[in-house]
Amino acid sequence: MAEIFVENEKAYKRRRLISNIVTFGFLSLVAIGILIPFYWMILTSLKSIQEIESVPPILWLNFSDWKITNYTDLFLTVQSGERAGEPLFPFFTYMKNTVLISFLTTLGTIITTILAAFAFARLNFKGKDTLFAVLLATMMVPGEIFILTNFLTINQFGWYDILTQTYTEAVLAMTIPFMISVFYVFYLRQTFRKIPDELYFAAKVDGTSDFKYLLKIMIPIAMPTIVTIIILNSMGAWSAYIWPAMVTTQDKYRLVSNGLRGAFTDTTGRTDYGQQMAAATLVTVPLIILFFTFRKQIMRGVGRSGIKG
Amino acid sequence: MEKRNNLKAWLYLAPLLILMGIFIFYPLINAFYISILEEYRPLAPGGATATGYTLSNFARILNDELFWQAIKNTFVVAFISVPISILISLVIAVSLNSIPKLKALYQTVFFLPYVTNAIAIGMAFAFMFHKDYGLINLMLSWLGIDPVNWVGNVATWWAQMGALLVYTIWGGLAFKILVFTSGLQNIDKQYYDAAKIDSASKWTVFRRITVPLLSPFILYISITSMIGALKAYRTVIGLFGERLGAQQNSMITIVAYVYKYRSAYQDVSAISYAASAAIILFFITVVFSLIQGVVSRKRVHY
């Protein structure tokens, strides 16, 4: 017969307290581990060279000791070399490029995605299931395979010429190949399919065309999903690294990630960590702001992508 | 009705399919084609040239020590970081699920790595791992451990790999925690009540209730993160820059190997080597997906 365990109120409360301390303690520890790199990045960016190179490292800076010289130095003009006349870290140029690329890619992606998701969710056509399966299968293929040929294709299109590439050509090269996302088509199609058929039939009876139905009924209903797609896709340009570096001929056409690495090493091979961390902070902050603004949509969207699999 | 819809459907699909044709399907097939071209020079003045078909591109890759270095590095990253990060994020998700308050706050903090720039944070990590000025060695010294040269010029392979693994795991937790927490919310709370009635300990509940009921999510996460880890690249760039390691190429990965040739496309066969390496990577990911597909059929149904 099962034993009965007797515990008094005090012991019960103590057990609950201990269990809570253990759980919260563990979670807080992980949270600190997650936050430390951000803290270290920002802290270092506010230190002077002497502080950065002090051993053991300084863990805390009072507000009055913060130095913004690392930041202001980023915008100083380079005196000599191939980048003479440009800022050391042309953050605003990179930002402008990144925002533009992000905007154009997202605009293109959302258009191709909405149209295709509509066809898959609402229209009947021969080979629909096969085509959809083929599209899904492409998600399995590592992107590196495409990049090789795409680079040649961009060349063929005349968008990449070492001597004559214009800003427009660079922008085209960076955006057009990325106006595709099978994953978002899949995601949006799920949302579209939840819209009851009755609405469609009712619209048909009223003489609404398919396109108008898509525009006036489906898009507004699926707006939360579309917004999520827009936000997630926009963040992509911040991480783009290899492609922009491949298809642009000049530094001033490139995106934030490209500017980060390689710079801040002087001719003797010494890295200026303060400037490096200041640049990293500048690149990180807009993303964090974006995240906190759209926290719910981002986490919902990313979370849902996991549930489907 | 059917016929009209047919035409209309293709019109709606046209923008996506045209772009995919140019930038996905054609390059996919072309990659295989490029990989078997002999002395291929795609950017030769006056047009692309090749002298014939050959398998020597693959042979050259497979005889390249650097390629095997890349395979080794990539596999070590994948096989160590994926299981560890899955386990940690499972425990975190279960803990998150059990707390009455502050859940949203913790979730937000844990999600931060997902929305940051891999290169920027990689640089922050590199500096954290700095032998003299870094935080990691300072913390180790509190535990009485001598400073380790993690990412400096003379760092050992395992030290570099250690730093890379820590960064990879750190960056991979966010997505997994999010997926597992939403997975946990899908599990009927009654199973946990039933387990309590059945006198199950916390560990038993985790092992015999939570993990099996979460198994579809765990499988999904292991496939995606395995494939993700096999494509490791930006973490290496973030930590080590274009040198791809504390020593030249010491932390090179398969993807980095593919890209190694990118500045040399004018050269004979460079792009063919890159294509061959990319195709090998492709087959490795396919094999992993298949293995995991078989596992899922055997272990993940109820």
Place this chain on the structure above:
Amino acid sequence: MEIKMENLTKVFVAKDKSEVRAVDNVSLTIPSGKLIGLLGPSGCGKSTTLYLLAGLLRQNDGKIYFEEDEVSNTPPEKRGIGLVFQNYALYPHMTVRENILFPLQNLKVEAELAKQKTVEMARLVGLESMLDRKPKELSGGQQQRVAIARALVKTPRVLLLDEPLSNLDARLRLQTREEIKRIQRETQITTVFVTHDQEEAMSISDEIVVMKDGVIQQMGAPQDVYDDPSNLFVAKFLGNPQINVFDGVIKGKKIYINDMVVGKSKLPDGEVLIGIRPEGFIVDQEKKSPFKFNIDLVSTIGRDTTLIVDLPSESDNILDKKSFKAIVDAMLRIQSGDEIHFIVRPEKMFLFNMEGERLE
């Protein structure tokens, strides 16, 4: 094992900070070895009471004793109870065998013995041949029996059942409730069983406890509670068809409904509510009783005839119309439109004050 609850209270706080006293100062003793039905409409606190007994919810106030042991602070896994959930909560990834074995493994029962007990338990509930199936391969009734087996296998001191029959179809429900009764008799285990179905509770319980708004209304043997309800709520909740309620008056030791005498009472003069069970009406063949009506509707099923009488009403609104039901012998061959004189059996008539409290 005897279960004792003392001043047990559970308050739920909703998101808008409003409080619901789901269980309000409940004191109750459940005798050892009996099958007790906790009965009441949804939201009356019966399931909450069960979950408090199980330890899955924690009381805000009060105490729970199993025999002499106070278990108020004991976590559910250490209370030694078995619980059958409304949806059974069978682990979907485990076979029937693994489901039944699970509690034994947790209690570190020796493997060979545990195996043997599992088979024994499966035999008790008649599922020996299904041991290697997964829950989803079983019918609702079979799943239910697995849940009972899982709850019983560790020989708990108390078996708790939360609406165990509500997910079964009508035929299976009858069969399963006999099964539960049989198993309870065989094992002699103290059993508490929650239901909103009065017929179910009355048919298998040794005693029933009627609850409303977190408060116990009455406890007793089913027939005793039926025959002697302590208030209008209990009177109305037990019995199908429901008890008829009339507005009445007492004047000079006599009870009147619509100025017709229906019985005698020693109570002082005043307005009362009069409950008469449908089977409490006797047709006066001699037509002497003053309590007479024209029958509006007659429906005969087997040996019983139900007579429905619309009571006179001042309002034309159909919703204000009141009617009552009387069940009489079908042999009387009554037809609608007939004028019938009724005699009311005094033991089937209960008087309540306007607040619904029982008088006398």
